[in-house]
Amino acid sequence: MSMKLGGLETLRREGVRLESPAAVPLRFVNGIGMHQVIDIESDNRHLSRYRGFLVVTEEHTEIGRVPLDDILAIIVHAHGITYSNSLLVELAKRGATVVLCAANHHPEAILWPLQGHHAQGARMRAQWEAPKPMLKQLWKQVVCTKIVMQAAALTAYGHSDHALNRLAKTVKSGDPENIEAQAARRYWPLLMGKEFRRDRGEDGTNALLNYGYTVLRAATARAIIGAGLHPTIGLHHSNRSNAFALADDLMEPFRPLVDCAVKGLLTRGIAEVTPEAKQTLARLIAFDLDFGDTRTPLRVSLEKLTHSLAISFEQGKPALVLPKTPPPLELAGLGCE
Numbered sequence: 001m002s003m004k005l006g007g008l009e010t011l012r013r014e015g016v017r018l019e020s021p022a023a024v025p026l027r028f029v030n031g032i033g034m035h036q037v038i039d040i041e042s043d044n045r046h047l048s049r050y051r052g053f054l055v056v057t058e059e060h061t062e063i064g065r066v067p068l069d070d071i072l073a074i075i076v077h078a079h080g081i082t083y084s085n086s087l088l089v090e091l092a093k094r095g096a097t098v099v100l101c102a103a104n105h106h107p108e109a110i111l112w113p114l115q116g117h118h119a120q121g122a123r124m125r126a127q128w129e130a131p132k133p134m135l136k137q138l139w140k141q142v143v144c145t146k147i148v149m150q151a152a153a154l155t156a157y158g159h160s161d162h163a164l165n166r167l168a169k170t171v172k173s174g175d176p177e178n179i180e181a182q183a184a185r186r187y188w189p190l191l192m193g194k195e196f197r198r199d200r201g202e203d204g205t206n207a208l209l210n211y212g213y214t215v216l217r218a219a220t221a222r223a224i225i226g227a228g229l230h231p232t233i234g235l236h237h238s239n240r241s242n243a244f245a246l247a248d249d250l251m252e253p254f255r256p257l258v259d260c261a262v263k264g265l266l267t268r269g270i271a272e273v274t275p276e277a278k279q280t281l282a283r284l285i286a287f288d289l290d291f292g293d294t295r296t297p298l299r300v301s302l303e304k305l306t307h308s309l310a311i312s313f314e315q316g317k318p319a320l321v322l323p324k325t326p327p328p329l330e331l332a333g334l335g336c337e
Helices: 085-093 120-128 132-156 162-169 179-192 205-226 245-250 252-267 275-286 298-315 328-333
Strands: 026-028 036-040 046-050 053-058 061-067 071-076 097-101 107-111 288-291 294-297
Touching: 036 275, 046 085, 071 205, 085 107, 097 205, 107 205, 120 298, 132 162, 132 179, 132 245, 132 252, 132 298, 132 328, 162 179, 179 252, 205 245, 205 252, 205 275, 205 298, 245 252, 245 298, 252 275, 252 298, 252 328, 275 298, 288 298, 294 298
Parallel strands: 036 071, 071 097
Antiparallel strands: 026 036, 046 053, 053 061, 097 107, 288 294
């Protein structure tokens, strides 16, 4: 079940029904007690800190409050939002990311802390000095896992996964033949239809994907910082203007989870970024993935992955810890609740 802010005892506003989406300017969008994604969707709100809480006000009247320790990320889409410096400092201390989005729900900026791990200096140095051959091997692991996950997503929706699984086996160190792109050309028409084109500037399905990837990117960035790594120094992505190249690299194997959730929303007739769609997509951070004999939420899976990457840099050997592919029935169920 999703949980709006009106369901918490900490939220009070006389004469306002907080259960109404129109009356709630921020909301928990994943509905899990801890590590919430907070969505700020209404204009002209002020965000501040008071005694360990994020407090949102409108014209000096409190709308709601959330414990700072419960926040994984804050995603801001609205205009005219103001912040207190003390709030941003306290969020940074807790490793929570603040994501500023454009109108199409694509992130334009992310606020992240300068320090996230006691061995940060040594790990960042090892990250920077990592030899090119090892980076290529790490990228091969990422690409193979992503393509296998895409194949599983197609299976979940009744399509053959043979072509993608064969492609995954042909990926070489560094993916010089760009098998990732070849897989994408097969994947998207089968999953979303022959007319679909991935375009971050478009509405509808593309906007839903943008929002889901924004949540995933924020969670990945937090895990990277918590592991003592620098989010700008990527394995493969190297755009000079991309301050989160590593986040974009490491989230790749998990993107098909967002794709399946969006597909599920579309089958329910939800084709725009509605409050219900946001709640569904943000709940993905609590989706359980298999690691050997254990199952951990996506958020924890990202922490396992980033810590394994940090150890790989320190030891000079590629040894990423990546999840197993979920069963087709679980993938088909994403976005359908």
